Structure formats: C-alpha cells, structure tokens
Amino acid sequence: MVLAGSVDLARGQTAFSLAFHICFAVFGVGLPWLLLYTEHRWLRTGDAVWYALTRTWSRAFAVLFAVGAVSGTVLSFEFGLLWPAFMARYGGALGLSFTLEGFAFFTEAVFIGLYLYGWNRLSPRAHWWTMVPIAVAGTLSTLFIITANAWMNVPRGVREVDGRVVSAEPLAPFTTPSAPPQVIHMLLAALMCTGGAVAGVYAVGMLRGRRDTYHRRGLRVGLITVLVCAPLQLVVGDWAARVVETQQPAKLAAMEALYRSGAHAPLTLGGVYDGVTGKVRYGIEIPDALSIMTGWSREHVVAGLDALPPAGRPNALVVHLAFDTMVGLGTAIIALSVAVAVAAVALGRRRHARRPVLPLGRGWLLAAAATGPASVIAMLAGWEVTEGGRQPWIVYGRMRVSDAVTASPGVGWAFAGTLVLYLGLSTALVLILRRMATGGPAGGIPPEVAAGPATERVADLVTDLVTDPVTDPVETARGRPPVRRNGVAR
C-alpha cells in the first residue's frame, strides 16, 4: 500500500511540475516569434507604438523565461529523483534528445542575455538579430523534448535483455511515428497559448476603456496568431489521433471511452465513463461515427478497452473528458476564427478600408479575452490525454509506472513542498505580470528613434501613449528606457 501511495504522489508531483513548467515554456516558444514581428515593425516604421509593445513584451518574456528555466531545471532533476528506474534504464535511449535540448537552452539563455540587456549596446538591427536564435532554439527545444515524449509513447529501436538496454538506436526518438504529429501539434499549441494570452491582456485593457493604438495593435498581433493556428491545430490533431489509433490502440479507446471492440464503433461526445460497466452516461452517442472517422467505413474495426485486462487499462473517465475538453475548446476557437474572419471582411468593406478590420465590440473583445485561457486549458487537457492515456505504462509496453517509481518515503513531503513553492511563486508572478499589463507601454522613447527620420510622428504618439501612472514622465522625457533601472538598481 505504501508503494501505491508513492506512485500516486510521484505521478501527482510529475504532472503538477510538468504542467507548471509547460505553462511558461509555451511563452518561451511563442513570444520570441511575436517579438521578432513587433520589433521588425518598429525597425521598419520607427513607430513608437511598436517599440513600446516590444519593450513591454520583452520584460514579460524575461520573467516568464526565468520561471520556465528554473522549473525546467527542477524537471530534469525530478526525473532522477522520482523515476530512478526509468532514467536508469532509458536515460541512454533518450540521451540524444535531452542533450540536444540542453544546447537549445544554452542558445536561448545566451541570446536572451544579449537581447534583454543589449538595448543600449547593440545597434537596433543587431539587437533584432539576437532574437532570431532565441526563436529558433525555442522551437527546436520543443522538437527535442517532444521527441522524448513521443518515444515514451511509441518506444521503437531498443533491444533489451533481462531488463537492461543492450542497444538503442540513438535516433529512435526522432524516428518514432508519433514524433511528427506530436511536435507540430505542440508547436501550434505554444503559438496558440501565447497569442491567446497576449490577445487576452489587450482585450481586457480595451474592455476597461483603454482603446488606444497600443492596445489595438497588441490585440491584433495576439488574436491573429491564435485564430490562424486554431484550424491548423485541428488538422494536426486529427493526424495525431490517426497515429494514436495505429500505435496506441488503448489510448484511442480511452480517448473515445470505447469499451467494446468491433465494427460500427460509435463516437461519444462528453459523458461520464463507468469503468465497471464500460458504459458512458450522459454522453451524446453518434452511431458508427468512430469507425467512419478512423477507417472511412462503418465496418472498420476499432479496438476498445475490453481488449485489455482491467489492470492494463488507462483511466478512460479522465482521459475521455480531457480529450473532449481539448477538442471542444479547439473547435470553439475555430468557430471564433471563422466568425472574426467574416466580420472583419464585412467591416473592412463597410468602412472602405484597404484591409479587413478587426471587430472590436464588447462581445468580440470578451471572446478574444477567452482565447488565452481556452488555449492553455486545451493544452493541459491534451497532455492529460497523452500521459493519462498511456497508463499504466511509463514507456508504452516496456515499463510500468509502478516499476519506475522511487521507493523513497519522502515523496509526500517533496510534493507538498513543490506545491507550496510553486503556488507562492505563481501568485507573485501574476501580480508582477498584472502590473506590466496595466502599466501600459513601458518603453518610453527609444533613444535610437529620437535621431531617426520619424521623429515628429514618434513625439506625437508618445504623448498619446504616456497616459499611464506607472511610467515616470521624467524618465521618459530623458529617453532612458526603464528596463535599465530594473536591471541594475534596487
């Protein structure tokens, strides 16, 4: 019984700290691309609004990145602390992924130093270029880490004798069939979460009456990102599901809460799966739909949970609900994409604008504000599907979670400590980000711009911009970006 306890605690701790980490990591992946865009616009136009957006986001990025970095460090230790047998056996097989990941972090960390503290030391163009490696490395780090996870789902290319890996293809994590859809799905998820969060911040600001250029542009960049990625995400998610069906039939059965194997498999939307009877209560059942979706034919045979002994089944109650949450939220965001696209085109026509115009009514802003939380919840639900649906295996078909776990009695304490620490840190972080979000443009006038061709326009805009109480007018007038103060003095 003690052991069962420690499995649950270790799982809880792993899930919690991974979920915590990924909520920050997505910004590490997504924000650099947005920053590249906004800073590029500033370089092209000399427009202070773009500068102000870039500056504010880069400060948020600094904080998010640091929290992502330390929570990621915790993870890399944690695998050894909580799952010593897993690491002992498969650490080598996953080694290449993790090593490459390490170098991606290096690249990110080096260039983040240059980016954040190099505003006054590098030319604007060189400064822009320092973000490029960050963006590329962030994206690559997703690729590397997700290949590790994909390999845990579909572990190919290792040969074991008596529980010891005697040979492992170094490239196995990269060639496993679940890697391509998982990697792309995760990248899109990261972009959606970032875009949604950015859109949400500015939508809320506009709902509170701050309808200036700064907020409109912030909203536009974020919202377009999430709305463009959402339909693509559906396509990739569908691809992922097809790979799951062939490689991990038990996971598919759990996702769809399908008990009985056979043809004419129904698709069940929502509902509560009952592990004892194998029935779903309160769900909406569409006859034959699952067979048609997976095999393009009603006669297509789909494996259900009954193909496995009860002890070998994942928890379909949770996995099914998580899956439907992800797909439901994804579909809702796609619906918003379509609605916004139609409304924007119509609005553009009506106003005789050259380009479509984003609708900015109250209802639209509320919907935009919801895309951030919706994307994050969908992403976390997706992880529950992937990880929960693999149960009871830690490495599918090769090693059980219960065989991988630490025997240490201290797991409960560690979990409690992690919870308290992380909750405390995230509370503080929310306070800081809220200050940044409501503080308005934090950039002041860029010294570089003052000499540039667009000077008058910049000056006008800045008087518009500096209406917030936080930015110190004296500082702004001096043209010293506040980041400096924050970087050095107490």
Added chain:
Amino acid sequence: MTAADLLLMVMVGGLTAYALLGGADFGGGVWDLLARGPHAGDQRALISGALGPVWEANHVWLIFVIVAMFSGFPAAFGVIGSTLELPMALALVGIVLRGVAYVYRAYGAGAAGPDHWWGHVFAVASTVTPFMLGVCGAAMASGNARTDDATAPLTSAFGLVAGGFAVTVTAFLAAVYLCRDASRRAGTEHLVDGLRRRALGSAVVAGTLACVLLPLLWRDAPVVAQRFATRGVPFVMASACGGVGALVLVWRRHFTAARLAAGLAVAGVLWGWAAAQYPDLVVGQVSAVAAAAPTENVRAVLIAIGAGVAMLIPALVLLFKVFADPEPAAGDLHR
C-alpha cells in the same frame, strides 16, 4: 580511452564552467547576503548588474552536466537520485528561488512585495545552493549515500565542511570578479576596496577550510583520499599556484589577471577531486563502467555535444564580450 571516459571528461569540463561562471553568480548572492555598511546598496546594485545578462547562460552548465549524466550514465543517475535526494532537492529549491527572486526583484517593480524581500530570498538561496552541491560532492566521494536514510549526507562533518568550502569558494570567485567590474567604472570605484578585502578574506577562509577538509577526506573517504594523494597532486599544485597568484594579484590590483588565477585555483581543486573520484561515480555504489549507457548512445551524445559546443562557443564569446565593459554613456544617466 573509451567513449564513456571521454564523456566523463566532457562532464568535468562542464562542471568546471559551472563552478567558475555559475559559481561566481552564487557567490555574488553570498556577498549580497553579507553586504553591510554605507555602501551595501551600491554593492548589491553592482552584483545585480553583473549577473543580469549572464546568469541564465551560466546556469545552463548545470543542466548540461545533469543531462550528460543521465544520458551517458543512466544507472548512476538512478543511484544518485535515490540516495542524494535530500541535498539535491534543497539545492533545487535554492536554484528555483535564486533565479525567480532575481527576476522578480529586477522586473517586479515592487508589484509582488517589496524588492528587498526578494533581495533577501535571492541572497539566502544563492548561499544554500552551492552548500548543498558541495554536500552532494562529498557524499559521492565518501559513498555516504543511502536509500534508507536521506539525511545521511547532511549529518556528516565531511559533508558539512565540504558544503561550507563550496560556499566560500564561490564567494571568493565572486569577490575577485567583482573587483574588476567595480574598477572599470567611475561610479563604482569606491566599492573596490571593500571587495578587495572580501576577496582576500574569503581566500584565507577557503584555505583554512581546505586544511580542515583534508583530514576529514582521509577519514570518511579513504578510497578517494588515496587516489587524491597520487593522481591529485599536479592538480593541487596548480590550484595552490592559482590561489597564491590570485592573492598577490588582487593585492597588487591586477584584477583581470587575478580572475584567471582565481579560476585556476578553483578548477584545480575540482579536477583533483574528479581525478581521484575516477572510475567511481558514487564510491562503493556505482562506477562509470557499470553505469554507462550502450556505447553507440554515448557516441551519439558525444557527437551532439561536439556539434553543440562548436555552435555555443562563439555565442558565449559574443555574450561575454558585449557585456565585458560597463554600459555606454546613454544608459548611465541615472547615476
């Protein structure tokens, strides 16, 4: 030499970089904790400014070593994870709090509690982390690491002194490095004298602790001590030269050269220990040969590291070059 041996050497290289770069960042936190007197505020600002652009990059060396460990010697990672869990977990808490407190202080603008609270968290966490890592190192040398008693590494005198030694060494490095930073800029020149005293003082303390540590090493870690007495000698000599050289150079205010000498002093100790540790990873429990991953995996990891380092070095050089000197005038307006 086998691929696993090569990987071990690469790991020692990574550990050295972590000690010299990341270690100094922790040492900065130690001095933040100990800052007193009229210049305390300026001193803290100097430390914070020195960390800003580089601490994340310096921190990644640790991740590099950990990842190389579990990729190349997975079984050893399993043993270490289940025996050194307490000091490792505490080091982790330190790492998390140090990093987070640093950015919260730098970017929080007081939104999440006064900056000086975060300053204290930063300082205490910076001190705890090297201490715990020192304890881990001692436990790996003595084999005093047990699955049934997580507190064992933390209750031995050897472990505790080793932890204290690690903290002192990081503080020494930081003081030497900061001397140069402070001397480079008119606004901070008044800090040089205090830092110089600290550098000299911590060097003396570190030397004393090293003398206390040696008998404890013989008592608690005879296997490593024996090897240390033979293989370790050249490294210890190098370290001693570096240490004395650093003292002289700091005394004579040659701060740039002092940095190199101080680095040699610390690296020498580390290499001596590593040489004496070989081929054991945790003495009496797991050795490099027994723990190594299949050869082709180790090779793949080595190739990846080679390619990665080739890419990394220019980037790091750029980073340190750009931030080697104080900010150009535009940023100095606030002084």
